[in-house]
Amino acid sequence: MLTPAEAEERILAAMPPAAAEDCPLAEAQGRVLRSGLRADRDLPPFDRATMDGYALRTSALAAGGRSFRIEAVQPAGQPARALGSAADACIEIMTGAPLPAGADAVVPYEETEREGEVMTVAPGLALAPGNAIHRRGSDHRAGEIVVPAGIRLSGREIAVAAACGCPTVVVSRLPAIAVVASGDELVEVTAPVADHQIRRSNDYALRAALVLAGYPRVERFHSRDEPAALADLLRRVLAEFDVVLLTGGVSRGRFDLIPAELERQGVRKILHGVAQRPGKPLWFGVGDRRQPVFALPGNPVSAYLCLHRYVLPALAASAGLTPGPRPRVPLAERFVFRPKLARFLPVRLRAGPGGGQEAVPVPGNTSGDFAGLVGTDGFVELPAGTDEFPAGWLAPFWPWS
Amino acid sequence: MLTPAEAEERILAAMPPAAAEDCPLAEAQGRVLRSGLRADRDLPPFDRATMDGYALRTSALAAGGRSFRIEAVQPAGQPARALGSAADACIEIMTGAPLPAGADAVVPYEETEREGEVMTVAPGLALAPGNAIHRRGSDHRAGEIVVPAGIRLSGREIAVAAACGCPTVVVSRLPAIAVVASGDELVEVTAPVADHQIRRSNDYALRAALVLAGYPRVERFHSRDEPAALADLLRRVLAEFDVVLLTGGVSRGRFDLIPAELERQGVRKILHGVAQRPGKPLWFGVGDRRQPVFALPGNPVSAYLCLHRYVLPALAASAGLTPGPRPRVPLAERFVFRPKLARFLPVRLRAGPGGGQEAVPVPGNTSGDFAGLVGTDGFVELPAGTDEFPAGWLAPFWPWS
Numbered sequence: 001m002l003t004p005a006e007a008e009e010r011i012l013a014a015m016p017p018a019a020a021e022d023c024p025l026a027e028a029q030g031r032v033l034r035s036g037l038r039a040d041r042d043l044p045p046f047d048r049a050t051m052d053g054y055a056l057r058t059s060a061l062a063a064g065g066r067s068f069r070i071e072a073v074q075p076a077g078q079p080a081r082a083l084g085s086a087a088d089a090c091i092e093i094m095t096g097a098p099l100p101a102g103a104d105a106v107v108p109y110e111e112t113e114r115e116g117e118v119m120t121v122a123p124g125l126a127l128a129p130g131n132a133i134h135r136r137g138s139d140h141r142a143g144e145i146v147v148p149a150g151i152r153l154s155g156r157e158i159a160v161a162a163a164c165g166c167p168t169v170v171v172s173r174l175p176a177i178a179v180v181a182s183g184d185e186l187v188e189v190t191a192p193v194a195d196h197q198i199r200r201s202n203d204y205a206l207r208a209a210l211v212l213a214g215y216p217r218v219e220r221f222h223s224r225d226e227p228a229a230l231a232d233l234l235r236r237v238l239a240e241f242d243v244v245l246l247t248g249g250v251s252r253g254r255f256d257l258i259p260a261e262l263e264r265q266g267v268r269k270i271l272h273g274v275a276q277r278p279g280k281p282l283w284f285g286v287g288d289r290r291q292p293v294f295a296l297p298g299n300p301v302s303a304y305l306c307l308h309r310y311v312l313p314a315l316a317a318s319a320g321l322t323p324g325p326r327p328r329v330p331l332a333e334r335f336v337f338r339p340k341l342a343r344f345l346p347v348r349l350r351a352g353p354g355g356g357q358e359a360v361p362v363p364g365n366t367s368g369d370f371a372g373l374v375g376t377d378g379f380v381e382l383p384a385g386t387d388e389f390p391a392g393w394l395a396p397f398w399p400w401s
Numbered sequence: 402m403l404t405p406a407e408a409e410e411r412i413l414a415a416m417p418p419a420a421a422e423d424c425p426l427a428e429a430q431g432r433v434l435r436s437g438l439r440a441d442r443d444l445p446p447f448d449r450a451t452m453d454g455y456a457l458r459t460s461a462l463a464a465g466g467r468s469f470r471i472e473a474v475q476p477a478g479q480p481a482r483a484l485g486s487a488a489d490a491c492i493e494i495m496t497g498a499p500l501p502a503g504a505d506a507v508v509p510y511e512e513t514e515r516e517g518e519v520m521t522v523a524p525g526l527a528l529a530p531g532n533a534i535h536r537r538g539s540d541h542r543a544g545e546i547v548v549p550a551g552i553r554l555s556g557r558e559i560a561v562a563a564a565c566g567c568p569t570v571v572v573s574r575l576p577a578i579a580v581v582a583s584g585d586e587l588v589e590v591t592a593p594v595a596d597h598q599i600r601r602s603n604d605y606a607l608r609a610a611l612v613l614a615g616y617p618r619v620e621r622f623h624s625r626d627e628p629a630a631l632a633d634l635l636r637r638v639l640a641e642f643d644v645v646l647l648t649g650g651v652s653r654g655r656f657d658l659i660p661a662e663l664e665r666q667g668v669r670k671i672l673h674g675v676a677q678r679p680g681k682p683l684w685f686g687v688g689d690r691r692q693p694v695f696a697l698p699g700n701p702v703s704a705y706l707c708l709h710r711y712v713l714p715a716l717a718a719s720a721g722l723t724p725g726p727r728p729r730v731p732l733a734e735r736f737v738f739r740p741k742l743a744r745f746l747p748v749r750l751r752a753g754p755g756g757g758q759e760a761v762p763v764p765g766n767t768s769g770d771f772a773g774l775v776g777t778d779g780f781v782e783l784p785a786g787t788d789e790f791p792a793g794w795l796a797p798f799w800p801w802s
Contacts, residue, residue, distance in 0.1 A: 029609035077585030155610035159602035184478030201560035208430035209556035355795035370560040394756035
């Protein structure tokens, strides 16, 4: 059986790259940038005052000048003025304004006193050229890449795009994702429920986690364990969606029809079964339009873990997101796990004795329901081949979305 | 001057609690739950098979029985059958199905062989009562609170709500937030830009960060440094929005009109100035409808840091989110900061020598632009009163939204 890392590698290799599209800046938060952002001019575009005060020549200060004549005001949003040639000339200047020609520093209000049109600096004040000035081009030169492709856009990168004059950015298209819950025992939350039935919750959980992870185009479906209805529904979602997630129906019971029906409909199996608990029956294949199909176990916790361990990284790879290193968190206490399988262990993060974060195992029932995951922050992966993991062991950590 | 902690305390004390409203489950991800979710029946609602296999009596196995007659099939979604009274009776059972009356365990397929209607268990197999069964009520009893109020809803809690039969949940109303960028030097990204002008980016950054943090109702405005226009715009946003964020115009330059105009319009000042760099001129007040008004510095990095340090925690408190402990991350290298102010230091997280995360300072230009924040993950707060912070010092960490 494949290890989780091997399964992940096969899945990532099979993921088709998402198409790119233009997106208006005001809708771009959370989208993955596909084309790096270049500065269209120097950043900052001019020598800019970073404090309110007076623009002057530091040479005049160095020569012992203490009193300066205030010649003018330099507000933000107006072209740079020019400082008079007299050594004691200064111009009052506002934060964000361009430095007047001839001046080389700004002395902030706090270091000055003013009487009428004469400003006096504090006794003993020395000022280096460039004081309280954000120099033209000191962040970036025109033409340089300021934001590389392959990142998820947040406030700061969107602000850079705005500063660089990009009203739209090139991002990965959002996949349309179908989530199909299967099982005769499932009823919708609004319907009456009999003693032997349970309400649909997997599809709600997967959809919400996908939306929170930045994939809002998710539709939920339900299939009964009836071959013709299942075949129809699979045909429809394979035709209409970019990614298909199924839950339930992938283990070996008599009513588990999904893998066979998928292969009948031209979905090529890439893997079935991973040496992990929970989530062993995981199935993954690729449809005839290269659309990825994940058949997750029906067990709620398994499906949710597999979504975070495999589906979200696969979607990120498809979007062109540059993967970062997986964070590691020390276990807060010893954990023993004997089966020859990797263990996905839900954890709660807390401040450890040294103050850094540590992971408290919340093993619950591996076949349990979502109630057991409330209050957890994610899960760690404990590899097969070791029975006992001591407190302090650094475990790779997957946060919940 | 106030410390950051004192400023935060005053802000939190002044925040009005958000109203509560019903929200359909399919739109509830990211919303803050205001009323705890109760189990409407036991969870799980019946003794449920967690594997495919055969339901039987463990007493029969303990007495040496190895072969069992398969009486029937118990699929998921059908009422529980009853096991015949013969010791060698068993019922084939599917994952998710209710345990037949009389049976007390499930033996998985893997441990059995089958010939016709006779199943034989593996030699030496011992089985405890409850094997491969998720017991009725073992997660929660009917009537118990399963998800407490005060948390942000993600996939797992929404799934619990679905399982408990809640098609809607009670959540905090999302505030309508106005973001007003002020300054004559600012032009919109789509407009031509002169050498001495800069493009609006603060309002894009703040809006995107707010949306990503779960507050999608954000509108951007621009005000020139002109008293009548500013007064009109402030009147409008104070009337129409629940929260007002302003950037620029709060330091002491001649054109910094905002604090005076806010007070003229009945916004009561709670604080002006915090002993921090950057962000010292921060202003906060409360309007006559209790609406919070944050006047952030115009400097992009300052505004963005103050959003994360004060505004997002204040919105979370208003929504009723139970605050967790602030994570702490060790500094990857020594950092020296002499002024008697708290320092907000942007950092990049990376795996440290022990494998846990550490924070690499990215000091940049404290008056810098957003370009300097690209590639950072958040910021740490270094308190005033210490000049030198050694490598390994555990710093409170605020992630970017």
